[in-house]
């Protein structure tokens with residue numbers, strides 16, 4: 001018998017122990033601060049050089065913090081290394097699952113990644129480090145070196161569509177998995193909320209690990225309210241030991 005495919009859907013709550021606040025969630029920092037929200041809203045970003053200059057300074061500041069993966073990210077990577085097929089679907093843009101040791105091809109980033117920049121015109125991409133080095137050197141809104149277009153981080157801003165290819169893969173994994181663990185997500189915004197429902201509809205064992213109640217707790221086989229940094233490693237250890 002093959003080991004059960006485990007899908008881990010992670011939200012902001014898995015990275016708070018790494019010092020990264022919840023920006024995007026329903027009660028996240030951006031939603032509470034209209035000025036900050038403009039920095040991550042496509043229309044404002046594209047239309048206002050001053051917004052872009054402020055966004056680059058913020059990226060510089062966030063990048064300098066160099067967050068590290070925490071016990072929860074490490075536990076997911078360890079489960080994968082133990083031979084259990086694991087796929088991560090994440091709402092986070094921090095790259096911490098990969099930094100913890102998850103192979104990049106097994107991590108789907110629904111909202112893109114803050115570790116790369118991309119051109120809004122020709123879609124050229126590169127390491128965020130490179131763009132930030134140019135900001136550091138005095139270009140306060142560095143244009144694309146290929147085409148002169150406006151650069152942004154490779155994250156999905158408000159007003160932008162999610163990548164349909166990534167979404168399609170996330171849906172396929174959700175339908176195929178036997179265990180679906182939603183961790184640190186309020187499951188109140190799409191597509192995360194929808195995925196939890198699809199997992200339950202397709203007969204996966206739904207486990208919710210979140211400090212606050214979610215709309216899917218009723219459909220979950222197990223709900224864990226304990227802190228993610230200790231609860232998730234314990235849960236995954238148990239899963240590893242009982243996997244056939």
Ligand code: ZN
Pocket residue numbers: 119120121122123124144145146147148149
């Ligand atoms: Zn370009």
